Amino acid sequence: GAVVSQHPSRVICKSGTSVKIECRSLDFQATTMFWYRQFPKQSLMLMATSNEGSKATYEQGVEKDKFLINHASLTLSTLTVTSAHPEDSSFYICSASVGGRSYNEQFFGPGTRLTVL
């Protein structure tokens, strides 16, 4: 159990367009979902945390208007990269967990590779 999917797995887009990435918990209801970004040969950097039905909390330095997060249900969160530019090219990974304040295991999606031309 505890499977998280992401769609699409790869996306190539032109500069200036917007791209939406979906993150779904397939067999559990995720109270909290997390979005990470990973540059080549670097670590995962947390971008934002979202709880179902409330606004996402962004980490310092992450532009809210650039990376729109919607956590509409307990099984779906979306990340929209608006007006994408080549520097937004990266590997985006989501994770989902049940519970909030005390640590609960995060289950990771397979990631989405975004390439902006």
Added chain:
Amino acid sequence: AQRVTQPEKLLSVFKGAPVELKCNYSYSGSPELFWYVQYSRQRLQLLLRHISRESIKGFTADLNKGETSFHLKKPFAQEEDSAMYYCALSRNTGTASKLTFGTGTRLQVTL
């Protein structure tokens, strides 16, 4: 601010040799530490957490608060252990428990 340091980008060992992947952390609160593993072409998954004090796939990790370390160890490396290993620290923010990852160490086990 919290920080997780993994000093080695690559660790290459022979099959059957002992393995130690280093992890040091800095955190003002009470730390909760984890090791995550990513096998080739697979997603990140939890290997073990310090609270559990368990051995998973022969790996163990002890939290040393004095040295602020959480090194991952295995007495005899296997080929299937080859993967990317990330040390992570959990910080509670009141609304969620967030992870801060180290930069990762690639373990390469050769014959």
